[in-house]
Amino acid sequence: MRMKGILAATGLILLSSTATYATELTILWAEWDPANYLQELVNDYQKETGVTVKVDTVPWPDFQTKAFTEFNSQGSAYDLVVGDSQWLGAASTGGHYVELTDFVKAHNLTETMAPATMKYYSEYPGGSGHYWSVPLEGDAVGWAYRKDWFEDPTEMANFKAKYGRDLAVPKTLKELVDIAEFFNRPDENRYGAAIYSQSSGDALMMGVENFIFAYGGSLGDFATYKVSGLLNSPASVEGLEDYKKLFGFGPPGWGNAFFAEVNTAIAQGQVAMGMNFFAFFPSLLNEATNPQAKNMGFFANPPGPRGDDFAALGGQGISLVSYSQNKDEAMKFLDWLVKDETQKKWAQLGGYTAAAAILKSDEFQNATPYNKAFYETMFKVRDFWALPEYAELLDEGQQGLYDYVVNGNGTAKETLDKLTTTWVDSLKTAGYAAE
Amino acid sequence: MTNLIATLDPASRAASRGWSDTTIRNVFVIPTVLFLIVFNVFPLLYSLGFSFTDFRASSKAPIHFVGFKNYIDTLADPVIWRTFSTTLWYVIVSVAGQFVVGFGLALLLNRPLPFKGLLTTLLMLPMMLSPVVVGLFWKLIYDPSWGILNYALGLGKMAWLTDAKLALYAVAITDIWMWSPFVMLLSLAGLSAVPKHLYEAASIDRAGKFYTFFRITLPLVAPILLIAVIFRTMEAFKTFDIAFVMTGQPAAELISSRLYKMAFQQWQTGPSSALAYIILIMVLCITNIYVKYLNKAKER
Numbered sequence: 001m002r003m004k005g006i007l008a009a010t011g012l013i014l015l016s017s018t019a020t021y022a023t024e025l026t027i028l029w030a031e032w033d034p035a036n037y038l039q040e041l042v043n044d045y046q047k048e049t050g051v052t053v054k055v056d057t058v059p060w061p062d063f064q065t066k067a068f069t070e071f072n073s074q075g076s077a078y079d080l081v082v083g084d085s086q087w088l089g090a091a092s093t094g095g096h097y098v099e100l101t102d103f104v105k106a107h108n109l110t111e112t113m114a115p116a117t118m119k120y121y122s123e124y125p126g127g128s129g130h131y132w133s134v135p136l137e138g139d140a141v142g143w144a145y146r147k148d149w150f151e152d153p154t155e156m157a158n159f160k161a162k163y164g165r166d167l168a169v170p171k172t173l174k175e176l177v178d179i180a181e182f183f184n185r186p187d188e189n190r191y192g193a194a195i196y197s198q199s200s201g202d203a204l205m206m207g208v209e210n211f212i213f214a215y216g217g218s219l220g221d222f223a224t225y226k227v228s229g230l231l232n233s234p235a236s237v238e239g240l241e242d243y244k245k246l247f248g249f250g251p252p253g254w255g256n257a258f259f260a261e262v263n264t265a266i267a268q269g270q271v272a273m274g275m276n277f278f279a280f281f282p283s284l285l286n287e288a289t290n291p292q293a294k295n296m297g298f299f300a301n302p303p304g305p306r307g308d309d310f311a312a313l314g315g316q317g318i319s320l321v322s323y324s325q326n327k328d329e330a331m332k333f334l335d336w337l338v339k340d341e342t343q344k345k346w347a348q349l350g351g352y353t354a355a356a357a358i359l360k361s362d363e364f365q366n367a368t369p370y371n372k373a374f375y376e377t378m379f380k381v382r383d384f385w386a387l388p389e390y391a392e393l394l395d396e397g398q399q400g401l402y403d404y405v406v407n408g409n410g411t412a413k414e415t416l417d418k419l420t421t422t423w424v425d426s427l428k429t430a431g432y433a434a435e
Numbered sequence: 436m437t438n439l440i441a442t443l444d445p446a447s448r449a450a451s452r453g454w455s456d457t458t459i460r461n462v463f464v465i466p467t468v469l470f471l472i473v474f475n476v477f478p479l480l481y482s483l484g485f486s487f488t489d490f491r492a493s494s495k496a497p498i499h500f501v502g503f504k505n506y507i508d509t510l511a512d513p514v515i516w517r518t519f520s521t522t523l524w525y526v527i528v529s530v531a532g533q534f535v536v537g538f539g540l541a542l543l544l545n546r547p548l549p550f551k552g553l554l555t556t557l558l559m560l561p562m563m564l565s566p567v568v569v570g571l572f573w574k575l576i577y578d579p580s581w582g583i584l585n586y587a588l589g590l591g592k593m594a595w596l597t598d599a600k601l602a603l604y605a606v607a608i609t610d611i612w613m614w615s616p617f618v619m620l621l622s623l624a625g626l627s628a629v630p631k632h633l634y635e636a637a638s639i640d641r642a643g644k645f646y647t648f649f650r651i652t653l654p655l656v657a658p659i660l661l662i663a664v665i666f667r668t669m670e671a672f673k674t675f676d677i678a679f680v681m682t683g684q685p686a687a688e689l690i691s692s693r694l695y696k697m698a699f700q701q702w703q704t705g706p707s708s709a710l711a712y713i714i715l716i717m718v719l720c721i722t723n724i725y726v727k728y729l730n731k732a733k734e735r
Contacts, residue, residue, distance in 0.1 A: 064700065065699045065700065068492075068493050068699075068702060069699075071493065072492040072493055072702075090493050090494070090702075093494070094493050094494050094495055095495050186592070189580070198683050199683040199684065199685055200683045251579070251580055252579035252580060252592035252594055253578070253579035253580070253592065253593075253594030253595070253596065253597045253598075254594075254597070255594065255596075255597025255598075255683075255684065256596060256597050256682060256683045256684070268580075270580065388493070388494060389701075391700050391701040391702070392701050392703070395696060395700070395701065399514070399685050402683075402684075402685055403685065406597060406684075407599045407685075407686065
């Protein structure tokens with residue numbers, strides 16, 4: 001009798017665990033606010049379908065390592081991953097992502113999502129028509145600024161006297177550098193701008209991209225692998241020179257800054273302007289984390305001196321992991337995720353939807369002080385290389401740029417010439433016909 | 436007594452005799468050896484194999500045997516050499532600092548002091564903390580805008596962790612703060628083991644403090660000091676967490692950080708395995724030199 005009871009209990013446990021296994025999905029993402037919004041969003045899916053969706057998060061510095069360790073071991077712990085745009089090459093050619101081209105076509109995502117998000121979060125190789133993810137968290141680099149400083153009558157008069165124009169949100173990056181110079185007063189513990197400068201990850205490269213792109217330069221031709229004459233073009237050099245100039249108007253010891261450091265400098269009232277991803281702007285409006293919350297204004301990355309208007313892309317798409325044991329269920333989840341009402345709820349919760357119609361709506365653009373700038377930015381973004389070897393290119397870029405921008409060695413021209421040679425060598429070693 | 440044991444059942448008789456060599460082998464030695472083979476020896480040999488290939492763990496591309504190419508490329512890479520020389524200088528500064536501070540504290544604590552036990556415990560606190568916590572803690576101390584160090588020393592806005600010339604020393608100071616207590620602890624053990632009668636004899640012979648220190652104390656403590664230096668050199672050579680958390684300054688990049696980037700951010704599994712073996716060989720060489728000196732010191 002006792003044996004029968006044990007067997008029955010074991011059977012029940014096995015049955016229930018099997019049932020749970022079939023109705024549970026796990027999503028891997030980085031540890032930040034949007035992941036919390038996503039967990040809140042997917043709770044609705046659970047209510048509708050009974051399928052539990054868990055958002056598992058990893059701190060940003062470990063995110064890439066954790067994801068690729070899982071991929072490399074072909075682990076099935078995660079059904080979906082919200083991966084960085086640069087991962088597309090490595091994850092698609094490595095067989096870690098399930099191709100979603102049919103899904104994208106069936107849901108007409110190339111029409112309904114902001115074009116740049118499909119191009120950079122989903123398509124690989126570029127222009128191939130092969131898609132690997134659904135844009136989830138649109139993001140890009142924008143600017144926060146101190147409205148109270150900009151609107152101070154004395155500051156406005158002094159600025160006009162010095163530069164011959166009104167102190168206002170900059171219309172070009174050259175104007176932005178001037179404003180930073182104007183507010184840079186180390187004796188008052190007040191500085192011009194907090195920008196990305198960290199050598200690890202992609203921080204410095206993301207910051208510099210804003211200037212190189214907007215000054216009419218480029219990181220290279222992603223289709224032909226031509227780097228010479230593009231990365232080290234006069235426009236790129238000029239952009240890098242001005243980025244270094246702007247770095248000089250940052251707080252002391254500003255050589256290891258990324259999103260957290262920028263928001264800290266703003267919250268401490270140290271800087272007039274701060275560069276950051278839009279996803280980190282909500283905390284700047286929270287008085288609990290930013291005493292300057294009432295004084296914050298936001299604007300999109302301004303155009304360069306010749307009117308080129310671009311910004312560096314952040315954000316991620318959600319992809320189906322090849323080793324998932326719940327692919328069918330995960331596809332059903334994606335079906336639900338791309339619905340208009342789901343995307344609308346996602347935006348309401350604080351997520352940055354990539355759905356073009358929602359981005360264009362007045363409701364979205366007026367929902368927060370930074371949504372309009374976000375909308376403007378998402379239609380002018382450009383990204384880094386998304387090749388499987390992107391991490392090597394990124395590391396080489398970070399090292400080279402850091403030596404010039406932070407350590408002050410060499411000139412912008414020498415830096416970009418050297419980086420061009422390094423990238424061409426690395427691309428050739430990896431088997432690309434680079435020049 | 437023998438008769439009493441004879442009346443017990445076989446299991447109780449075995450227990451009364453203690454564990455046999457066979458039981459000890461089966462319970463302790465075999466699992467340990469198996470554990471070491473599975474988790475140490477096998478990965479070591481496996482990665483040795485990888486070091487001769489172009490394998491990338493993130494790719495499903497076929498693996499090719501490339502001979503010593505990874506070793507040659509690694510040793511020809513100027514970035515690797517820069518990080519090696521940075522690491523070597525870091526080891527020298529850090530271990531020398533720990534030796535001086537740790538041994539100095541031990542000499543201080545080897546005298547009669549009030550609250551000596553409490554003081555020793557407090558001094559040992561840094562090495563009980565997590566290196567990541569220590570790194571983050573010191574990052575705040577070094578902060579140019581609000582850090583207490585610049586304020587206390589009146590150094591203005593000195594950028595300790597981002598200045599190419601200062602960053603390495605800033606990390607080394609943190610490491611010295613954290614690990615000097617380890618050297619202190621070993622030194623203290625060595626100092627307390629020096630026979631008191633030697634000092635009494637030196638005193639009778641009217642030997643000066645300087646002479647006593649260099650002729651009695653130092654030679655007798657030297658073997659244990661060398662052990663401390665061996666441990667700290669090996670650890671300093673492998674430093675990763677503190678430096679990784681504290682600074683991103685490429686001029687202060689240590690070889691372990693470079694290895695981490697190659698292996699787990701760029702997934703260059705083959706070349707990173709080769710680099711790991713080069714580091715292993717270097718650490719073994721340095722350790723062997725120390726051990727040689729240790730044996731000489733013991734013979735004296």
